Amino acid sequence: MTITSAMNELDRRLLMDRSVSGRSAVTMPSSDVPEQPLPQESLLRDDLPLPEVSQLEVIRYFSLLSQLNFSIDTNFYPLGSCTMKYNPKINDAMASLPGFGSIHPNQPSEQVQGAVQLMYKLQESLGDLTGLPGVSLAPLAGAQGEYAGLLIARAFHASKGDSGRTVALIPDSAHGTNPASAAMAGLDVVTVPSDAQGNVDVNALQELADERTAVFMLTLPSTLGLFEPSILEITQIIHDAGGLVYADGANLNALLGMVKLGDLGFDICHSNLHKTFSTPHGGGGPGSGPVMVTEELSKFLPEPVAEKSGDIFTLAKPTNSVGKINGFHGSFGILVRAYTYIRAMGRDGLKAVAENAIINANYIQSQLKDRYDLAADRFCMHETVLSAARQKRRDVKGLDIAKRLLDHGIHAPTMYFPLIVEEALMVEPTETESKETLDRFIEVMRQIDDEVSEDPEAVRTAPHTLPVTRLDEATAARKPYLRWQG
Amino acid sequence: MVNTVDRSTGAKKGSGNPHPYVPATDADRAAMLEAIGVSSFEELIQDIPEKMRFPELDIAESAPELSLSADISAMAARNITPGDYACFLGAGAYRHFIPSTVNAVLQRGEFVTAYTPYQPEAAQGTLQTGFEFQSAICQLFDMEVANAGMYDGPTAFAEAVLMAIRLTHRNKVAVLETVDSRLVQVLRAYSVHQGIEIVSIAPDAAVSDDIACIAFQSPNLFGVIEDVGGLTGRAHAAGALSIVHANPTAHGLFQPPGKYGVDIVTAEGQPLGVPLSFGGAYVGLFACRQEHIRQLPGRIIGRTSDTEGRTGYVLTLQTREQHIRRERATSNICTSTQLIGLMVAVYVATLGKQGLSDVANLCYQKAHYAASEIAQIPGYSLPVSGTFFHEFAVTCPRPVADINAALLEKGIIGGYDISDRIANTMLLCVTEMNSRDEIDGLLMAFREIGGTA
Structure with a gap:
């Protein structure tokens, strides 16, 4: 590949190393006010060691770097649990309208009725889709939504004078953010085991749920891509013990129009708008993690919550709010994108999202299960967790297979998660990929399995065609080199 | 075109893909269901309780891009x-x-x-630009290390205080009363269940030696530059850390926090090239000393090399993070603000040494011009003394809400109401975006409004 060989020659020097004294990429106008005296010299900095480069160099540098990335726009990205679906371009266009992109967060609601109206309507849609009508859009990412949800659970118990509820029950298959958020909320984490089929072990849950249970945090579908068949029993067990049930909505894509979390007995959930609602992931954010609750819990929501009175929209603080969890009103630009997406999909379109996401995942699973072990041999929801245990017996790890996929222009699945599956490769195709793309992925995965037998070294040393080969992460952690050094 | 429309009704036929974002045709779906070995989609979701399947939704029908764009633009x-x-x-x-x-x-x-760049070989673009971001923040603040960004300024401030608590094993924190109360509100929400005592202190108050940190904002809520060196010295004398919540633009002109030995610097990164966008998405800046990196929250990008010896970048020190450490992580952050960090990196690269200095100077010049003129308008005064950058408090002859309403009539969005701190007082901000005409328009408006109480 010529591009690849060109990459090998790529000049990866940092901006400070390209800096030439006196060069600039922009000119600022001179002052148009009478000259004002500067403060005492000792307060002023004598050097501002920032890059001095031309405008073309800025553009070429960042453009070339962009080409070193895999992205949804350029590659199939079946990264499990991350819902790497197409990010519609109209979403970005709407978020950058001057009426949205240029308004100041300290402007009072009456000056920004269109913005608050959009927030109100998005709250309505998210409440409708989840069956949990109390909504705050404030959380800036999924983990912050989790934390907000846990603050709400704690505030609810405190309001009942029930101060002994200090335990968060969390399945062993949960995302790491669940226990981390629970710890931030001052809860003790107690792990709930999974049973042999990958479901929550209901008997164990029954044993663990008691008067200390503040909340049970459940990802639905689970991180194994499975819908809990005993979900109604599970929510009942927790409610009988006086606890609340929290849904980690990371996998909400599978449930749109299929079932509402509120109907299943969940009290609180969050949704990652950067997953289910198509807002771009940005290489690691910004995200948005609205929190949804039952009517009863809505008075505890973090501020602000958009309200409507007549034709007037306002941002309000709920009566018993858990408070302010970030500077302003949430990731507003992300909210515009998610709202645009929901309107573009419509009710039938959203149902088609879940339906096609589920079909796509099951199709991949059905075409690979003769070559790769399955974490659970049953129909999955929106993602399938494969295991490279068979390949490992031939001395090739899940990691190697993931890296080999990169050579085929396909992003790796999520590896080694959930933690309870040996050599896990979690594959989430999403609904936005065509059958042709899925067929190619299946073919490549089968080809790599052949290669594991025929030329394992090629897999173990992959990738071979990217700008870099495997990177030395151990040294990076042992001798941290975290900034430009002159 | 004709194939997709039923000629008798004019309706679209149902054989195509259900939506422009969902490519599977009816034929694709049928083929896949057959390969899976089921005769209908519903067989795949038998675990969902039947009586709750396919609930009614109130959401409207799909809107095509043409009408949707018009509708949202109208909002x-x-x-x-x-x-x-x-x-x-x-x-x-x-x-x-x-x-x-x-x-x-x-x-x-x-x-x-x-x-998020979990596969570094396929994400060198994101990783190297993130490394540029970290480098730029360190250069600007004269600090040893920076992380790849937090959600926003206030959450960065709260996480800095939590980090100071972990580093000192003390659970009492002193926060200067001159910080924006929203910073303290976020800190309270972040620490409410961690048994932390937050003490609000005057800038010149004595501090006890059982505190984890002195946390302050500079420029503070009133726009005034605090005595960063003095506060840092007092924190260190108490065996505590010094945390400053800074304004990045100010450091195009003013001494960087690192010069005063500050331990942790946080800031709202939005001023560095990020649109206002009604408050988000922004990026929190977070910088500290190299010796404290194991307690840093958030993502960190490090430089390393590949098996061929070529330079490359990776997410590093991940053992601090939730996906490894779970309930013992330094923070619950997962998805953060990488793309906003990229905007900051491009902004700093473009403005560069001269540009950022020019921006800071323009802000300073224009704000000081406005302030000195306002101070001479009868009925208005500047209630707070001290060196300021581009924000200053103005006490008005009437309630701020009235003044702002009158300004709005004249095409001016006025100041931020801080009457809860000082009666009838607003915080005005003047940047390079405010032309002299705008400033003079504000002065004229103040004169006119002032007389008509």
Whole structure:
């Protein structure tokens, strides 16, 4: 590949190393006010060691770097649990309208009725889709939504004078953010085991749920891509013990129009708008993690919550709010994108999202299960967790297979998660990929399995065609080199 | 075209893909279901309780792009927009010039639609630009290390205080009373269940030697530069850390926090090339000493090499993070603000040494011009003394809400109401975006409004 060989020659020097004294990429106008005296010299900095480069160099540098990335726009990205679906371009266009992109967060609601109206309507849609009508859009990412949800659970118990509820029950298959958020909320984490089929072990849950249970945090579908068949029993067990049930909505894509979390007995959930609602992931954010609750819990929501009175929209603080969890009103630009997406999909379109996401995942699973072990041999929801245990017996790890996929222009699945599956490769195709793309992925995965037998070294040393080969992460952690050094 | 429309009814036939974002045709779906070995989709979701399957939704039908775009644009047009109006609002978010390079780079789908760089070989673009971001923050603040960004300024401030608690094993923190109360509110929400005592202190108050940190804002809520060196010295004398919540633009002109030995610097990164966007998405800046990196929250990008000896970048020190450490992680952060960090990196690269210095100087010049003129208008005064950068408090002859309403009539978005601190007082912000005409318009408006109480 010529591009690849060109990459090998790529000049990866940092901006400070390209800096030439006196060069600039922009000119600022001179002052148009009478000259004002500067403060005492000792307060002023004598050097501002920032890059001095031309405008073309800025553009070429960042453009070339962009080409070193895999992205949804350029590659199939079946990264499990991350819902790497197409990010519609109209979403970005709407978020950058001057009426949205240029308004100041300290402007009072009456000056920004269109913005608050959009927030109100998005709250309505998210409440409708989840069956949990109390909504705050404030959380800036999924983990912050989790934390907000846990603050709400704690505030609810405190309001009942029930101060002994200090335990968060969390399945062993949960995302790491669940226990981390629970710890931030001052809860003790107690792990709930999974049973042999990958479901929550209901008997164990029954044993663990008691008067200390503040909340049970459940990802639905689970991180194994499975819908809990005993979900109604599970929510009942927790409610009988006086606890609340929290849904980690990371996998909400599978449930749109299929079932509402509120109907299943969940009290609180969050949704990652950067997953289910198509807002771009940005290489690691910004995200948005609205929190949804039952009517009863809505008075505890973090501020602000958009309200409507007549034709007037306002941002309000709920009566018993858990408070302010970030500077302003949430990731507003992300909210515009998610709202645009929901309107573009419509009710039938959203149902088609879940339906096609589920079909796509099951199709991949059905075409690979003769070559790769399955974490659970049953129909999955929106993602399938494969295991490279068979390949490992031939001395090739899940990691190697993931890296080999990169050579085929396909992003790796999520590896080694959930933690309870040996050599896990979690594959989430999403609904936005065509059958042709899925067929190619299946073919490549089968080809790599052949290669594991025929030329394992090629897999173990992959990738071979990217700008870099495997990177030395151990040294990076042992001798941290975290900034430009002159 | 004719194939997709039923000629008898004019309706679209049902054989195509259900939506432009969902490519599977009926034929694709049928083929896949057959390969899976089921006769209907519903067989795949038998675990969902039957009586709850396929609930009714109130959401409207799909809107095609053409009408949707018009509809949402109409909502945006309902807002009063800075730019159409002169704007003197600051207080945590700032209107600055954003060079066209920033949006040009933000058009790169390779950056926008990538995930967190867990596969470094396929994400060198994200990783190297993140490393540029960390480097720029260190250079600007004269600090040893920076992380790859937090959600926003206030959450960065709260996480800095939590980090100081972990580092000192003390659970009492002193926060200067001159910080924006929203910073303290976020800190309270972040620490409410951690048994932490937050003490609000005057800038010159004595501190006990059982505190984890002195946390302050400079420029503070009133726009005034605090005695960063003095406060840092007092923190260190108490065996505590010094945490400053800074304004990045100010350090195009003023001494960087690192010069005073500050231990942790946080800031709202929005002023560095990020649109106001009604408060988000922004990026929190977070810098500290190298010796404290194991307690740093958030993502950190490090430089390393590949098996061929070529330079490359990776997410590093991940054992601090939730996906490894779970309930013992330094923070619960997962998805953060990488793309906003990229905007900052492009902004700093474009403005560079001269540009950022010019921006800071323009802010200073214009704000001081406005302040000195306002001080001479009968009925208005500047209630707070001290060196300021581009924000200052103005006490008005009437309630701030009245003044702002009158300003709005004249096409001016006025200041941020801080009457809860000082009666009838607003915080005004003047940046390079405010032309002399706008400033003079504000002065004239104040004169006119002032007399008509």
